[in-house]
Amino acid sequence: MQTRLKLLAVFLPFLLTSKMALSQVNYDESKVPPLHLPSIFISEKGKVINSKEEWESIRKPEIFRLFESEVYGQIPKDLDQVSFEVIERLDHEFNSIAKLEEVDIKIQLGDRSHSMRLNLLLPKETDGPFPIILLINHRDPEEDESLAEEGYWPVAELIERGFATASFHAGTVAPDDTIRYMNGILNNLYPEQKEQSDGLKALGAWGWGAMRAMDYFEQHQAIDSKKSILVGHSRSGKAALWASANDPRWAITYSNESGCGGAALSKRKFGETVEIINTRFTHWFAENFRKYNSAEESLPLDQHMLPALIAPRAVYYASAKADQWADPKGEYLGLQIGSEVFSQIYEKESPFKTTWEELNGPVSSNTLGYHIREGEHNLTWEDWEIFLAFAKKSLGI
Ligand code: GTR
Numbered sequence: 022m023q024t025r026l027k028l029l030a031v032f033l034p035f036l037l038t039s040k041m042a043l044s045q046v047n048y049d050e051s052k053v054p055p056l057h058l059p060s061i062f063i064s065e066k067g068k069v070i071n072s073k074e075e076w077e078s079i080r081k082p083e084i085f086r087l088f089e090s091e092v093y094g095q096i097p098k099d100l101d102q103v104s105f106e107v108i109e110r111l112d113h114e115f116n117s118i119a120k121l122e123e124v125d126i127k128i129q130l131g132d133r134s135h136s137m138r139l140n141l142l143l144p145k146e147t148d149g150p151f152p153i154i155l156l157i158n159h160r161d162p163e164e165d166e167s168l169a170e171e172g173y174w175p176v177a178e179l180i181e182r183g184f185a186t187a188s189f190h191a192g193t194v195a196p197d198d199t200i201r202y203m204n205g206i207l208n209n210l211y212p213e214q215k216e217q218s219d220g221l222k223a224l225g226a227w228g229w230g231a232m233r234a235m236d237y238f239e240q241h242q243a244i245d246s247k248k249s250i251l252v253g254h255s256r257s258g259k260a261a262l263w264a265s266a267n268d269p270r271w272a273i274t275y276s277n278e279s280g281c282g283g284a285a286l287s288k289r290k291f292g293e294t295v296e297i298i299n300t301r302f303t304h305w306f307a308e309n310f311r312k313y314n315s316a317e318e319s320l321p322l323d324q325h326m327l328p329a330l331i332a333p334r335a336v337y338y339a340s341a342k343a344d345q346w347a348d349p350k351g352e353y354l355g356l357q358i359g360s361e362v363f364s365q366i367y368e369k370e371s372p373f374k375t376t377w378e379e380l381n382g383p384v385s386s387n388t389l390g391y392h393i394r395e396g397e398h399n400l401t402w403e404d405w406e407i408f409l410a411f412a413k414k415s416l417g418i
Pocket residue numbers: 254255256257279280281293298
């Protein structure tokens with residue numbers, strides 16, 4: 022009986038959203054409300070931002086704080102010690118081309134501690150230092166027992182192209198579950214965050230995990246951590262963007278089909294909406310984000326401001342044509358409008374000269390890039406191939 026009640030508690034929000042909100046999902050461009058986006062360049066006090074100094078000292082911190090309090094919640098920065106226990110494994114599927122390090126990253130804060138597992142593969146042929154690609158992985162490990170899932174994390178192809186590559190499972194910092202998400206760093210390190218309406222949730226925790234992986238890369242002799250790429254698909258893409266807004270150590274941030282609450286503009290209300298995502302995934306965003314359920318027009322920010330927080334470091338987005346749930350046009354627009362900070366504040370050329378309708382093939386400069394491919398919601402080898410051409414250009418390799 023108790024289990025039944027528990028199941029009901031888990032599935033009720035889902036059933037309700039499927040009945041109410043899902044029936045109202047909009048896929049019709051003519052029904053998208055006129056876009057009134059908050060300006061990136063006007064401060065809360067009404068000051069027009071003209072220079073790098075004004076951007077970095079006034080507007081950027083304001084926007085960061087808005088995302089922290091209204092959307093994702095805090096990513097706590099306090100920790101006393103990070104240590105690494107490394108096992109070099111020889112018995113793995115890429116043994117002929119790569120060395121595998123299984124790393125237990127132990128984080129201590131006072132008398133609290135948490136350990137997360139990272140898998141790192143390094144090319145065997147030379148000594149490096151290698152550029153590094155980190156993938157945040159939320160997929161069910163039961164479904165894929167091998168180290169890498171073809172296409173999604175194409176280890177052999179990345180190694181053959183001279184990259185080191187690493188991945189950690191989201192569950193090693195916060196389980197992707199509406200109830201169990203606390204059984205990770207929230208309970209073990211930052212329990213006070215649970216009481217706060219802008220407290221850490223699962224997306225922020227996964228972003229925190231990427232930071233700890235970077236702590237490892239930075240002290241690794243065979244890794245060139247200045248040539249670092251953070252990649253996330255879908256929910257992990259949301260986490261990757263927020264992680265990079267918090268941590269300036271990433272040279273390139275790649276969001277693949279991160280959609281609502283990631284790359285896509287919320288105020289378009291196209292595909293997945295704030296209400297749907299907050300109801301189905303109560304453990305992803307800060308509690309404050311729920312204020313905007315069915316009220317996107319009152320959001321004091323939108324997702325075009327997220328790549329702006331990462332500027333002038335490189336940002337790349339990818340979408341898929343059949344992935345309307347993630348609103349490909351809203352993803353492109355978010356980056357196109359956000360790129361104004363790159364061009365106007367940092368004098369980095371924006372490649373997004375065309376409208377969405379005129380877009381014809383991948384577009385990129387050294388700092389910004391976008392592609393949309395045929396097909397469904399997934400991170401595929403085709404996505405990687407197009408992205409890697411950009412990454413090499415951007416990193417100068
Ligand atoms: C969907 C969710 C999206 C996206 C996706 C995924 O169910 O609505 O926001 O994150 O999951 O992670 O694959």
